[in-house]
Amino acid sequence: MERPDFRKKIAIVGVGTVKRFGELFDYELSDMIIEAYLEALSDARNLEPKDIDAAWFGWAIPANVGGGGSGAVLSEILNIIPKPVTRVENFCATGADALRNACFAVMSGWYDVVLAVGAEKMRDVDARDALLHALVRHGHPLWGKGFLVPSIFSVHATVYFNKFGATKEDLANVAVKNHRNGARNPRAHFQRAVDKGRVLSAPIVSWPLGLYDCCPVTDGAAAAIITRADLAKKFTDTPVYLSGMGIATDFVAGIFTHPKRDFTSFPATTNAANEAYRMARIDASQVDFAEVHDCFTITELLDIEDLGFCGKGDAPRFVKEGEANIGGKIAINPSGGLKSFGHPIGATGIRQVFEAVHQLRGDVEPKYGKSGRQVPDAEIGLCHNLGGTGSIASVLILER
Ligand code: COA
Numbered sequence: 001m002e003r004p005d006f007r008k009k010i011a012i013v014g015v016g017t018v019k020r021f022g023e024l025f026d027y028e029l030s031d032m033i034i035e036a037y038l039e040a041l042s043d044a045r046n047l048e049p050k051d052i053d054a055a056w057f058g059w060a061i062p063a064n065v066g067g068g069g070s071g072a073v074l075s076e077i078l079n080i081i082p083k084p085v086t087r088v089e090n091f092c093a094t095g096a097d098a099l100r101n102a103c104f105a106v107m108s109g110w111y112d113v114v115l116a117v118g119a120e121k122m123r124d125v126d127a128r129d130a131l132l133h134a135l136v137r138h139g140h141p142l143w144g145k146g147f148l149v150p151s152i153f154s155v156h157a158t159v160y161f162n163k164f165g166a167t168k169e170d171l172a173n174v175a176v177k178n179h180r181n182g183a184r185n186p187r188a189h190f191q192r193a194v195d196k197g198r199v200l201s202a203p204i205v206s207w208p209l210g211l212y213d214c215c216p217v218t219d220g221a222a223a224a225i226i227t228r229a230d231l232a233k234k235f236t237d238t239p240v241y242l243s244g245m246g247i248a249t250d251f252v253a254g255i256f257t258h259p260k261r262d263f264t265s266f267p268a269t270t271n272a273a274n275e276a277y278r279m280a281r282i283d284a285s286q287v288d289f290a291e292v293h294d295c296f297t298i299t300e301l302l303d304i305e306d307l308g309f310c311g312k313g314d315a316p317r318f319v320k321e322g323e324a325n326i327g328g329k330i331a332i333n334p335s336g337g338l339k340s341f342g343h344p345i346g347a348t349g350i351r352q353v354f355e356a357v358h359q360l361r362g363d364v365e366p367k368y369g370k371s372g373r374q375v376p377d378a379e380i381g382l383c384h385n386l387g388g389t390g391s392i393a394s395v396l397i398l399e400r
Contacts, residue, residue: 006279008399010103011232011239014044014225015354021220021341022189023123029065030077032221033119036347037078040115040223044235047225049078053111055085058098058118058346065121074117091387092293093247093394094118095222096349100245100394102226112231118351119221120344150214150296152389154206155256157298159263161208163313168208170316171297172199175212177324178294178333182340184370189218189342213297218342222350224357238361244280244397246272252391266386268393269306273384276395277308282380284308287397289331289359289375290382291352294338303384304332307395331375334359349385349394356381360400 016039018024018032027035041047055074062069071085088098095118102116160166176196182188194212202210225235232239248271251258277283284307292307294300301315309330310318318324324332335341335355338348358364359381364374375381383396 003279005281006107007243007281008241009229010106010242011227011229012224012242012353012357012398013227013232013235013239014040014042014047015223015357016040016043017187017222017347017351017354018220020187020189021218021344021351024219025123027219029119029121032121032219033074033077033117033223036119036221036223037115037117040225044225047113047235049080051113052080052083052115052225053113054083054102054105055080055115055117056098056102056105057085057087058095058116058349059087060089060091060094060120060345061122064125090247091392092295092343092345093349093385093387093392094346095351096383096385096394096396097247098346099224099226099350099353100247100396103242103245106226106228113225113227115223115225116350117221117223118346118349120346121219122217122342122344123219148206149389150209151206153296153298154209156263156302157208157296160298160301163264164316166301166316168200169196170301170320171208171213172196173316173319174294174297174300175199175339177319178300178337178339179212181326181334181373182336184373185336185340185368187368188336188340189216190336190340209296209298215295215338216342218344220342220344220347220351222347222354224350224353240357240360241399242396243399244276244278244282244395246275246279246395248272248275248393250391252388265302265306265312266390266393268390269303269384269386269395270308272393272395273307276382276397280397280399282397287330287380287382288378289334289356290384291335291337291355292332292384293386294333295343295386297339299386300332300337303386307382307384326373326375334373334375349383349396352383352385353396353398356383356398360398
């Protein structure tokens with residue numbers, strides 16, 4: 001079926017995040033949200049809170065802060081009562097899906113200006129407890145027990161090693177690249193470059209994944225303001241257009257048992273990407289940079305292949321030869337990725353959009369990055385999340 005052409009119809013006119021992702025023990029959930037929201041508001045010109053018609057709130061684990069998980073929580077924090085707020089929870093695609101639904105609401109023609117906010121408090125509980133709790137709550141009653149996320153992704157790494165002859169060094173190249181980018185990003189949780197020796201000698205979390213193959217556990221929040229393209233120039237001289245969006249699902253309970261799962265790709269990523277490419281009327285070769293879900297180094301290798309940036313088994317070479325570097329063929333995770341930012345689940349997808357918007361505006365340096373972090377002449381950026389260890393993926397495509 002021929003779908004309507006939405007290219008350059010939906011614009012992002014303001015973006016914000018917390019000043020720095022990290023262990024934000026002196027921030028409540030509300031403090032993080034307000035900081036991100038106020039930056040997004042001031043990033044847009046002539047925009048008042050009263051102009052916001054509705055909001056979508058990506059917040060995956062309300063249990064970490066207690067209380068209920070309604071959109072009304074955001075409405076009260078931002079003092080936008082009685083505006084409608086819908087809370088979205090969709091594993092690691094939570095933030096991206098909140099933004100996607102906000103865009104659909106504008107596309108429907110009903111709302112003019114909407115807000116997408118993503119936030120997660122992960123560190124006020126023990127790092128391991130936070131995710132273990134979520135897994136136990138969401139997981140299969142039998143197969144979900146006893147697994148933390150690193151151990152699930154480590155199985156993908158060993159199967160990938162076996163099938164394609166990749167090694168721990170190939171994983172280390174991803175960590176070195178992303179921490180190099182993160183070291184130049186003043187908003188990242190970890191702003192330290194690491195060398196390959198350090199990555200390879202780090203303590204093992206779940207073989208072959210060591211400490212630097214894992215993203216940290218982090219607090220953070222991000223916000224984006226979305227409007228119709230014909231209104232955008234009122235709010236900014238540099239609108240960025242949301243031209244493609246895709247979400248795809250896969251098995252949840254059958255992660256280790258479903259006969260179709262081969263552990264060397266995530267079909268949800270490819271399916272979400274295909275929907276987004278179709279909507280944006282582009283193919284993978286036209287993407288200039290991508291913020292991909294590098295929750296673990298092995299995940300980034302699979303993402304690069306599943307998004308169509310190179311062939312199966314070729315991602316280790318793609319990264320090793322610098323094609324994923326800023327200035328390479330397709331810059332992968334120019335922000336430093338989840339490896340440097342951690343993964344505050346509700347925030348991540350919108351945090352990636354913050355990065356993509358600034359890359360496309362061409363204003364990353366010096367405010368959002370030290371020299372060398374701007375992707376040169378970027379026209380098209382892609383943001384990708386993979387959640388529920390493969391059961392959900394989202395892809396957003398943004399254009400200058
Ligand atoms: N880069 C650099 N240093 C890192 C790091 C990284 N990526 N990750 C952790 N560290 C450092 C910390 O700064 C800390 O150093 P310090 O003791 O000098 O302060 C130390 O390593 C331990 O970090 P901590 O945050 O206490 O982690 P932990 O030991 O409790 O847990 C992991 C480490 C890897 C097990 C935990 O971060 C984890 O589970 N990560 C995966 C999260 C996840 O699954 N997310 C969902 C993905 S879909």
